[in-house]
Amino acid sequence: MLTLKLAELQVGYTTIALEFSITGKVPAQITNEIPNPLPFTPPAKLRIIRRCTLFLSDPSQNYRLPQLSTTYDLFALRPTTEKALQLACYSLECDLISLDFSIRHPFYFPIKTIKSALERGIKFEICYGPGVLNADGGASRRNLISNATQLIRATRGKGIVISSEAKEALACRSPADIINLAALWGLPQERGTEAVGREARSVVVQAEMKRRSYRGVIDVLHGGEEPERDPALENSNGSVGKNKRKADTFDEESAVIANAQKPLSKRQQKRQAKQAR
Structure with missing residues (x-):
């Protein structure tokens, strides 16, 4: 794990996310499974956030989404069926919708459904790691190109975040390589730059605001202390003159x-x- 994180740091990243995946029923006691502090010493310039990805298959099941969202720094949903995708886009609260692009889905990505998620401020994630490794003889790479092209057409290149989902150091690519790779999927260069930089940062900031904010207040910068009075503006009786x-x-x-x-x-x-x- 340390080798992988050092590899991502060397290719130009300063913030990475450690992922913990949940498949099936969510346990009753929800805790952050990623240890803090970490069992290894990360580089000083590297910021590590903790992410949870929930595989969503049965829409009728209670997954305790608010507890998961507050326990981890980043919370993502991975729908596996068409009904789960519609539920995630229309009503469920999450930071990312991360689809498995290495497989062939039995459903399409409806433009209306995708647009509803974008209007709610939810981003879509494209993971290029399985397609880059190409461990299954080219099927994952073909599926990645087909699914990514379909999603880009549905979103018109907006609200897309590109990440690696890398389990090996060989699956990591630099930001410039990712922008060139996204151009093959039909994503313009400026949109590809946003997918690697601005869109990814907005997801992290928005998730932090959900955890820390209360009724629109994030931080108190001024505690209401009485400002110092200028003696030159005060009258002889101590009251401040009105201009x-x-x-x-x-x-x-x-x-x-x-x-x-x-x-x-x-x-x-x-x-x-x-x-x-």
């Missing part, structure tokens, strides 16, 4: 300049002409 300026605050030179710049009225002009005569 009132005293006559003695003007010096004589400023008063002369102000009077000189002020235009004369007609009455003053007649008086000055009379005095001159």
Whole structure:
């Protein structure tokens, strides 16, 4: 595991997610199965977040999604049926919808269903690791290209996050390689850059806001302390003046300049002409 994380750090990543997968019934006592602290010492520049991926097969089963979402830093759903995909897109709360792109799904990705998840702020994840290793003679690679192309067509390239799901160091690729790989799926270069950078970061930030926020408040930056008063703005009795300026605050030179710049009225002009005569 340490070799894999060092490999991801060397190819240009500063934040990675350790994944714990749950298949079937969720246990009654939900705990974070990823140890903290970790059994190895990660590099100083590497940030590690803990992620849980739940395989969703039976929509009628209670999976205790709120408890899982608060226990882990990142929570993802992996639907295995069409009904599970519709339920995840329309109603279930999660940070990511991660489909297995290495297999051939017996259903399509409806545009209306995918769009409803994007409107709720849920991103879709494409994992390229199984397709890169190609351990089954090319079937996973073909399925990856076909499924990724279908998802990109349904989302129009928006709301997509590309990750490795790597179990070996050989499955890790640099961000530039991933952008070129996504171009083969039909994802434009600017969308591919967002899928590796901005979209992935937004998922982590949004998940953190869900855990820490309460009624829209994330952090209190000002505790309501009384600001310091300026003695120059206070009156002699200690009260602060309401934008009132005293006559003695003007010096004589400023008063002369102000009077000189002020235009004369007609009455003053007649008086000055009379005095001159």
